[in-house]
Structure formats: C-alpha cells, structure tokens
Amino acid sequence: MLLDDPHPAPDRAPDRAPAGAPPGPLVGRVLDWFDVHARDLPWRAPDRTPWGVLVSEVMLQQTPVVRVVPAWHAWMARWPEPVDLADASTADVLRAWDRLGYPRRALRLQACAQAVVDRHGGRVPGTEDELLALPGVGAYTAAAVVAFAFGGRSVVLDTNVRRVLARAVDGEALPSPTPTVAERARAEALVPQDPATAARWAAASMELGALVCTARSPRCEECPVLEACAWQRAGRPDDRHAARRRSQPWAGTDRQVRGRVMALLREALGPVPSEAVEAVWPQAGQLSRCVDGLIADGLLVRVPGAGPDEPVSYVLPD
DNA sequence: AAGTCGGGGTA
DNA sequence: TACCCAGACTT
Numbered sequence: 001m002l003l004d005d006p007h008p009a010p011d012r013a014p015d016r017a018p019a020g021a022p023p024g025p026l027v028g029r030v031l032d033w034f035d036v037h038a039r040d041l042p043w044r045a046p047d048r049t050p051w052g053v054l055v056s057e058v059m060l061q062q063t064p065v066v067r068v069v070p071a072w073h074a075w076m077a078r079w080p081e082p083v084d085l086a087d088a089s090t091a092d093v094l095r096a097w098d099r100l101g102y103p104r105r106a107l108r109l110q111a112c113a114q115a116v117v118d119r120h121g122g123r124v125p126g127t128e129d130e131l132l133a134l135p136g137v138g139a140y141t142a143a144a145v146v147a148f149a150f151g152g153r154s155v156v157l158d159t160n161v162r163r164v165l166a167r168a169v170d171g172e173a174l175p176s177p178t179p180t181v182a183e184r185a186r187a188e189a190l191v192p193q194d195p196a197t198a199a200r201w202a203a204a205s206m207e208l209g210a211l212v213c214t215a216r217s218p219r220c221e222e223c224p225v226l227e228a229c230a231w232q233r234a235g236r237p238d239d240r241h242a243a244r245r246r247s248q249p250w251a252g253t254d255r256q257v258r259g260r261v262m263a264l265l266r267e268a269l270g271p272v273p274s275e276a277v278e279a280v281w282p283q284a285g286q287l288s289r290c291v292d293g294l295i296a297d298g299l300l301v302r303v304p305g306a307g308p309d310e311p312v313s314y315v316l317p318d
Numbered sequence: 319a320a321g322t323c324g325g326g327g328t329a
Numbered sequence: 330t331a332c333c334c335a336g337a338c339t340t
Contacts, residue, residue, distance in 0.1 A: 099324075178320085215332080247331060248323095
C-alpha cells in the first residue's frame with residue numbers, strides 16, 4: 001500500500017477501494033503512465049477486431065511481442081475472419097505459424113476458429129465463460145479478450161502483471177512459480193470497477209511489466225510507482241523462490257527433436273521420406289518416439305509407401 | 319502441483 | 330550458458 005506516497009492524490013480513494021470507488025494511487029499512476037508510453041501495437045489499433053485480438057493473444061502465449069508482430073500481420077491478411085481459418089488447410093496453418101514455437105497452439109487456434117463458427121456463428125464470443133470453453137483459451141486469454149476486444153471488466157493476470165504486483169504490493173523480486181488463489185484475489189481487488197477503466201488497467205499493468213518492471217533488469221528510475229513500490233522500500237531483496245525455479249533444458253530434449261522434424265516438414269513441398277526425417281537426429285529411438293508424439297498431437301501424418309518396397313513418408317496434415 | 323511443449327534474443 | 334517471453338493442457 002502507499003503509506004509513503006509523496007504525491008498524494010486526495011481526490012482518489014486508496015487502492016483496494018470498495019466497489020464504485022475511483023482507482024487508487026497505484027492504479028491511477030500506472031494509467032497515467034500508460035497514456036504516454038503505450039506501444040503502438042497492431043492489435044490495439046482503433047480498427048481492431050475481436051478475432052484479431054484473439055489471434056494476437058494466442059500467438060503471444062510464450063512468444064515475445066517483437067516476433068509476433070510480423071506473423072500477426074501475415075495471418076490476419078490471409079485469414080481475416082474465423083471462418084477463413086476454419087476452412088484452411090492445416091498444413092498451410094502450420095507453415096504460416098512458422099517459428100513462433102509450440103505449434104500445437106496453431107492447431108488449437110484453428111480448432112478455436114472452427115468452434116467459433118460452429119457455436120457462435122463465426123463471431124468471437126464476448127463472455128469469459130464462452131471464451132474459456134474454446135480450444136487454446138485459458139484463464140489469461142479469456143480475460144484478455146474480454147478486456148482488449150470488448151472493453152469489459154476482467155482479471156488479467158499474466159506474467160507481467162504478476163511481477164508488477166509481486167514487487168509493488170508484496171515486496172518480492174518475482175512471483176511464485178505457480179499463481180496462488182490469494183494472489184488472484186489480490187489482483188481482483190485492484191481491478192477498477194468501471195469496465196472501460198478496468199480494461200485500460202489490464203493493458204497498462206501489462207505494459208509496465210513489459211517495458212519498465214522487467215524480469216531481468218528493471219528500469220526502476222523510469223517507474224511511475226517507484227515511491228509506492230514495496231520491493232523498492234525493502235531494498236530490492238533477492239528472489240525468494242529462486243531455488244524452486246528450474247530452468248527448462250533445451251539441447252538434446254524431445255522439444256528440440258520435435259522442432260527439427262517440424263521445421264523439415266514445414267519447408268518440404270511434398271511428402272518427406274522417412275530416411276530424410278531420420279537424418280535430422282542421430283538417436284533413432286528418441287526420434288521415433290518424437291515422431292509418434294507429433295502424430296498423436298495431430299501435427300504430422302504418416303503416409304504408407306506406394307508399394308511393398310516403397311518407404312514410408314511423412315506430411316503435414318490437410 | 320508438476321511436466322510437457324519451441325524458438326530465439328539477450329546479459 | 331542461463332534466463333526469459335501477454336500460457337494451456339495433461340497427469
């Protein structure tokens with residue numbers, strides 16, 4: 001809380017204000033900062049559509065903004081409405097997803113488009129419950145679409161917001177590895193009551209985490225709530241949860257093998273002989289397991305040889 | 319609650 | 330190198 005606030009805003013109630021009250025100083029200052037520093041991202045443009053917002057949110061699940069921007073433009077030019085993606089070839093969808101990573105997201109996004117067509121007449125629904133029922137849409141994405149596409153009130157709690165609140169409110173360097181119920185309740189209590197303001201708070205708090213209150217080297221000297229920050233007051237202590245944060249390995253993992261196989265298939269014009277697939281990884285057992293996994297995930301299809309002596313090959317699904 | 323799932327840019 | 334990125338889903 002803002003006990004040491006050197007710039008009191010007497011016309012504003014404290015944070016965690018009762019329903020109907022205007023935003024407190026923490027929220028108010030972040031909103032003012034956002035008015036000046038908001039990035040000009042394409043899915044925030046005045047002519048944005050709910051579909052464009054949904055596409056951006058799925059692409060942004062674990063992929064940085066700078067890599068999503070060009071992919072988003074190409075995607076929206078090719079499949080401007082859910083029905084367009086629903087009717088597309090899955091192979092084309094996976095190729096357009098390119099190297100955004102986690103290609104199962106591309107499958108889920110297409111399945112999501114098909115669900116939007118089947119259940120909602122081709123229009124992206126506007127309630128959190130309806131959104132949550134769609135493939136690839138979890139708690140964060142549903143809340144984000146409500147706020148950014150429809151201007152509704154929701155609790156948007158992504159990695160940025162979690163970090164901002166962990167520092168400013170809890171005085172901790174980083175949030176816990178997995179969100180807690182208490183953390184979510186605390187975030188909810190900060191969300192302004194007015195829907196339009198709540199939606200702006202969602203964007204503003206995320207933006208602060210992305211541009212100033214960053215994970216690695218926070219730019220505290222530029223922070224609009226520096227004087228209100230509990231982590232700053234506590235002397236910026238180290239991460240309490242560092243011991244339980246295990247880094248995700250990469251070299252030699254199934255994820256690397258799967259990535260190589262998918263890259264090969266994306267670039268291929270036609271079926272890829274099994275011999276060529278096996279050439280991307282030296283350990284036959286691991287490769288075989290990964291190919292089976294990709295098939296099980298619907299990312300790959302095995303094509304039998306034309307004759308008894310013809311080799312098996314692999315293609316992206318239709 | 320813990321594992322799985324890509325890929326690349328950065329300190 | 331290791332870490333981080335507008336998470337979702339399964340077990």
